[in-house]
Amino acid sequence: MSDTINLIIDGKQISVPPGTTILAAAREAGIEIPTICFHEATTSNALCRICVVEVEGSRVLLPSCVAHVSEGMKVQTQSERVTRSRRTILEMLESTVDLSDAPEIQTMIAEYKADGERFPQAKSRVSTPIDDNPMYLRDYAKCILCWRCVQVCAEDAQYTYAINFSSRGYDTQISTFYEVPMPESTCVFCGQCVAVCPTGALKPKRQWLLELGRTPDEIMDLTRSERRNRRRRVEAPSNDQA
Amino acid sequence: MLKAEKIVSTTCPYCGVGCNLQLHIQDDFIYRVTSPFDSVVNHGNLCVKGRFGYDYIYNKQRVTTPLIRKTRQVAGSRTQAFDRSEWREANWDEALDYAADRLVEIYQRDGSKAMAVYCCAKATNEDNYLLQKMYRALFRSNNVDHCTRLCHAASVVALQMAVGSAAMSNTAAEVVESDVFMLTGSNVSENHPIIALQMKKAVQKHGAKLIVVDPRRIEMVNYAALYLPIKPGSDVPVFSAMAHVILKENLHNPQFIAERTENFEAFAASMEKFTPEYAEAISGVDRQLIIDAARMYATAGKSAIYWALGIPESTHGTANALSLINLALLTGQIGRRGTGLNPLRGQNNVQGASDSGAMPWHYPGYQTVDNEQNAQRWEKTWNIEPGGLNRQRGLTTTEILSAVHPGGVQALYIMGENPMMSEPNLNHTRKKMEELEFVVAQDLFINESGAFADVFLPAAAFAEKDGTFTNTDRRVQRVRQAFPPRGNARADWQIICDIAKRIEKRLGRPNTAFWDYSHPSEILAEMGGNVPDYAGVRYANIEKVGLQTPVPTEDHPGTPYLYTKDFPRGRGKFHPLEYVPNAEMPDDEYPFVLSTGRVLEHWHGGTMTRHSWMDDLFPEALMEINPADAANLAIRDGGPVRVTSRRGSIVLRAKVTPKANPGVVFIPFHFWEAAANILTTDAVDPQAKIPEYKAGVVRIAPAFDEEMTAAVPMQIRGRY
Numbered sequence: 001m002s003d004t005i006n007l008i009i010d011g012k013q014i015s016v017p018p019g020t021t022i023l024a025a026a027r028e029a030g031i032e033i034p035t036i037c038f039h040e041a042t043t044s045n046a047l048c049r050i051c052v053v054e055v056e057g058s059r060v061l062l063p064s065c066v067a068h069v070s071e072g073m074k075v076q077t078q079s080e081r082v083t084r085s086r087r088t089i090l091e092m093l094e095s096t097v098d099l100s101d102a103p104e105i106q107t108m109i110a111e112y113k114a115d116g117e118r119f120p121q122a123k124s125r126v127s128t129p130i131d132d133n134p135m136y137l138r139d140y141a142k143c144i145l146c147w148r149c150v151q152v153c154a155e156d157a158q159y160t161y162a163i164n165f166s167s168r169g170y171d172t173q174i175s176t177f178y179e180v181p182m183p184e185s186t187c188v189f190c191g192q193c194v195a196v197c198p199t200g201a202l203k204p205k206r207q208w209l210l211e212l213g214r215t216p217d218e219i220m221d222l223t224r225s226e227r228r229n230r231r232r233r234v235e236a237p238s239n240d241q242a
Numbered sequence: 243m244l245k246a247e248k249i250v251s252t253t254c255p256y257c258g259v260g261c262n263l264q265l266h267i268q269d270d271f272i273y274r275v276t277s278p279f280d281s282v283v284n285h286g287n288l289c290v291k292g293r294f295g296y297d298y299i300y301n302k303q304r305v306t307t308p309l310i311r312k313t314r315q316v317a318g319s320r321t322q323a324f325d326r327s328e329w330r331e332a333n334w335d336e337a338l339d340y341a342a343d344r345l346v347e348i349y350q351r352d353g354s355k356a357m358a359v360y361c362c363a364k365a366t367n368e369d370n371y372l373l374q375k376m377y378r379a380l381f382r383s384n385n386v387d388h389c390t391r392l393c394h395a396a397s398v399v400a401l402q403m404a405v406g407s408a409a410m411s412n413t414a415a416e417v418v419e420s421d422v423f424m425l426t427g428s429n430v431s432e433n434h435p436i437i438a439l440q441m442k443k444a445v446q447k448h449g450a451k452l453i454v455v456d457p458r459r460i461e462m463v464n465y466a467a468l469y470l471p472i473k474p475g476s477d478v479p480v481f482s483a484m485a486h487v488i489l490k491e492n493l494h495n496p497q498f499i500a501e502r503t504e505n506f507e508a509f510a511a512s513m514e515k516f517t518p519e520y521a522e523a524i525s526g527v528d529r530q531l532i533i534d535a536a537r538m539y540a541t542a543g544k545s546a547i548y549w550a551l552g553i554p555e556s557t558h559g560t561a562n563a564l565s566l567i568n569l570a571l572l573t574g575q576i577g578r579r580g581t582g583l584n585p586l587r588g589q590n591n592v593q594g595a596s597d598s599g600a601m602p603w604h605y606p607g608y609q610t611v612d613n614e615q616n617a618q619r620w621e622k623t624w625n626i627e628p629g630g631l632n633r634q635r636g637l638t639t640t641e642i643l644s645a646v647h648p649g650g651v652q653a654l655y656i657m658g659e660n661p662m663m664s665e666p667n668l669n670h671t672r673k674k675m676e677e678l679e680f681v682v683a684q685d686l687f688i689n690e691s692g693a694f695a696d697v698f699l700p701a702a703a704f705a706e707k708d709g710t711f712t713n714t715d716r717r718v719q720r721v722r723q724a725f726p727p728r729g730n731a732r733a734d735w736q737i738i739c740d741i742a743k744r745i746e747k748r749l750g751r752p753n754t755a756f757w758d759y760s761h762p763s764e765i766l767a768e769m770g771g772n773v774p775d776y777a778g779v780r781y782a783n784i785e786k787v788g789l790q791t792p793v794p795t796e797d798h799p800g801t802p803y804l805y806t807k808d809f810p811r812g813r814g815k816f817h818p819l820e821y822v823p824n825a826e827m828p829d830d831e832y833p834f835v836l837s838t839g840r841v842l843e844h845w846h847g848g849t850m851t852r853h854s855w856m857d858d859l860f861p862e863a864l865m866e867i868n869p870a871d872a873a874n875l876a877i878r879d880g881g882p883v884r885v886t887s888r889r890g891s892i893v894l895r896a897k898v899t900p901k902a903n904p905g906v907v908f909i910p911f912h913f914w915e916a917a918a919n920i921l922t923t924d925a926v927d928p929q930a931k932i933p934e935y936k937a938g939v940v941r942i943a944p945a946f947d948e949e950m951t952a953a954v955p956m957q958i959r960g961r962y
Contacts, residue, residue, distance in 0.1 A: 040279055041279040041285070041286050100243065101243045103243070133859070134855040134858040134859055135290065135293075135855070135859070136294075155446065155447075157286075157287050157439060158287070158439065159439070159442045160961075162960075180960070183859065183958065183959055183960070184958045184959065184960045185960045185961075186960050186961055186962070187960070187961065188289070188435070188842060189290035189293070189294065189843075189859060190287065190288060190289050190290055190293060190435065191275075191288060191290070191293035191294060192286075192287055192288070192293075194293070195276050195277070195286065195293075200243060204273060204274045204275075204293075205855075206271075206272075206273045206274075206297065207244055207266075207273040210268065210271070210273050211243065211244050216269060216270075216271040216300055219271075219300075220297065220300045220302055221302075222855075223297070223301060223302070223853070223854075223855060223857075224855070224857050224858050224861065225301070225302075225303060225853065225857075226302055
């Protein structure tokens with residue numbers, strides 16, 4: 001097996017070591033391919049398909065985050081077929097998921113002129129934010145099922161396995177086992193999932209409270225010792241009241 | 243959606259891993275913390291404390307203005323004042339003048355032996371360097387120590403005896419290159435969570451084999467090839483039996499022994515009696531497991547040893563650590579990547595505080611105080627008359643409080659430590675604190691120790707000041723000011739400079755030791771001038787990535803692993819060993835061994851984490867007890883128990899779990915409501931003066947709910 005693989009991406013001759021993904025090869029050559037579920041610190045699963053590229057001789061578009069380069073490959077990252085596919089993916093995302101906390105995806109939507117109204121019958125994902133622990137919130141209406149949180153909770157970082165997919169098809173959602181509250185799961189609250197979430201579905205609780213308009217002062221009133229003090233003040237009226 | 247006003251890069255203030263942080267800030271409020279995924283230390287991973295544990299900075303109990311006690315405290319009847327009504331607010335001039343007046347008064351009356359200071363492994367190198375400088379240069383006292391005494395003192399002593407240096411020999415991230423690694427006395431997944439991730443990865447993805455030797459069935463046992471469930475305190479027999487097997491089966495490394503070590507014959511002779519049968523009788527570990535562990539460790543290409551406080555926190559802690567060092571010297575598993583002797587340091591800057599001279603026997607850079615040349619070197623640096631510095635070794639952390647009596651220590655300065663939670667035998671500690679004539683506390687909160695103070699100096703938190711921390715693998719990293727200190731709080735180094743100038747003036751010293759720094763970088767440079775390992779560390783060189791000491795020159799790239807060619811003392815020295823039982827062994831009256839330590843969600847005395855929302859995640863002390871023991875005592879999971887030792891008694895909830903091996907219970911020491919250190923023994927290792935936190939004996943009985951002083955509804959937690 002040779003040390004380098006030669007291929008052409010968007011007309012540009014490129015040489016990379018075997019085993020390189022098309023995405024990595026393109027980035028090394030300065031060719032930008034959009035990604036959503038891809039993250040440099042997690043295992044790629046080609047879930048979102050926004051990174052698809054057209055490879056000459058291939059029947060389907062290939063997800064560049066997992067497809068490896070091969071000798072003589074001719075790749076187009078911006079062909080009409082690729083662009084149409086990406087636009088459709090963005091339109092489907094926009095019609096079902098709350099992307100208000102995903103500025104990168106919003107930029108893509110603008111760039112690809114995706115029409116959020118293309119699927120007027122689409123059912124939006126709805127859920128109430130799950131506030132079951134003092135560290136972070138889970139708002140699955142914003143979840144695009146990119147799998148990054150599940151990956152970092154498992155072998156990509158933490159080996160904790162607190163969360164996984166539950167249900168199937170449209171009802172698929174990230175969940176603890178049997179939907180137990182997070183503290184009752186194996187979660188160690190490392191927050192790696194929060195760090196890799198691309199859409200704000202997972203958010204530090206204090207950030208969430210700030211966004212709701214609470215001041216830092218009001219937020220710190222929620223500290224356990226403050227709650228305890230308030231309770232004590234209510235339970236034990238001061239002398240002048242008595 | 244919130245967009246950060248600024249993102250500040252800094253270093254985590256919790257454990258010794260030294261994770262790189264990015265603080266996302268709006269209106270001086272840290273609302274989110276991330277870590278760069280290309281960080282060489284933690285690769286973007288953080289634990290719960292590193293990710294979420296910074297709200298204590300904004301806690302409403304935090305003291306942000308200097309305080310002076312309203313009632314003058316008298317030695318012998320000193321009281322704790324937690325309530326702010328017992329203090330009056332003062333301005334900085336008044337508080338510092340008052341503190342300087344009283345300290346100087348006591349020094350001029352009783353001399354340097356009356357003065358003592360607790361430096362702080364949470365503070366920066368610069369803070370610690372200055373505080374030891376103040377006590378040495380002004381009060382001529384070497385009664386300077388910090389919590390390293392309570393943590394790795396025996397590892398430090400043993401490593402200095404055997405190899406001549408006292409840090410991790412290798413870099414933690416190298417564990418993925420090891421073929422075999424042995425983990426002992428370290429619940430790494432709770433105490434160094436990010437190193438635990440690297441260890442799990444080493445096992446799961448790189449085929450490394452893990453040997454766990456621990457009296458608790460910790461989470462890492464799930465990843466182990468071999469688990470040796472030893473009885474607390476049987477370390478020397480088990481590791482020496484491994485050496486015995488290695489010698490008997492000719493698995494040692496004669497070339498390494500001949501070229502790099504000394505005292506082999508005496509050591510080998512002393513290992514003769516440590517047969518696996520003998521070790522089994524003492525440790526309760528199946529002899530075959532000991533034989534298998536010996537073979538696995540000795541025959542692998544690259545074997546490393548990692549240990550934490552289970553080894554040193556013992557009355558024979560120095561011998562425990564030596565038994566590990568002997569193994570590495572015997573097999574030559576040191577001086578290469580993926581091998582080594584790796585004591586995992588607890589605090590974010592315990593390595594740095596030790597490097598900076600916050601210790602009673604050493605100037606910065608481990609230069610002994612009773613060496614004339616060393617003393618002269620520092621006299622020159624600090625503008626002190628020849629012979630001015632004290633040549634006598636000072637008192638250690640544990641000795642300082644024991645020495646509180648007429649003619650002994652009278653005044654104590656506490657920067658950031660909480661001895662009233664972290665010292666052993668707290669009832670004794672309390673008595674000693676009450677007997678002090680004058681106490682200065684410099685901290686964020688009035689904790690159990692600061693409540694004894696006469697003057698409270700409000701210090702800046704890690705995100706409010708500049709400086710450096712040195713992590714467990716000797717990496718000096720930047721701590722950056724993200725926003726100004728809350729209220730009137732000030733950076734520790736500034737407080738120390740201001741009080742030192744006042745003291746110097748009152749003492750009428752002809753020359754100043756120098757306290758006019760404009761930035762902490764000047765302090766580190768002053769230290770580097772006399773400490774070769776830090777000579778090349780400059781702030782400009784560690785802006786992006788920290789450097790691992792030794793860094794002898796400014797263009798030096800740092801030292802990831804040590805001892806390639808030789809040891810600092812020349813040859814590595816084998817030490818013959820004997821088995822010594824713990825100070826207390828279980829008997830009919832006190833049948834259980836109590837081990838103490840930390841949990842993932844909390845930090846030591848709790849000054850930081852118990853003022854954080856992490857207190858909601860783990861709100862109360864839980865005693866871990868094995869299901870069989872619990873059944874015998876009719877103790878149910880979550881039920882209250884009374885735990886009694888020869889020194890005191892506490893009531894807390896039981897957590898019935900196989901994580902505790904039979905006969906051994908575990909209590910974390912973070913909770914004042916049920917302070918584990920009321921129970922622990924203050925018996926110490928004779929060489930290192932470190933107390934036996936890991937092996938007191940107790941009796942346990944079911945208790946009533948009403949006996950729990952601060953009961954909260956029992957929380958269900960699913961983590962291991």
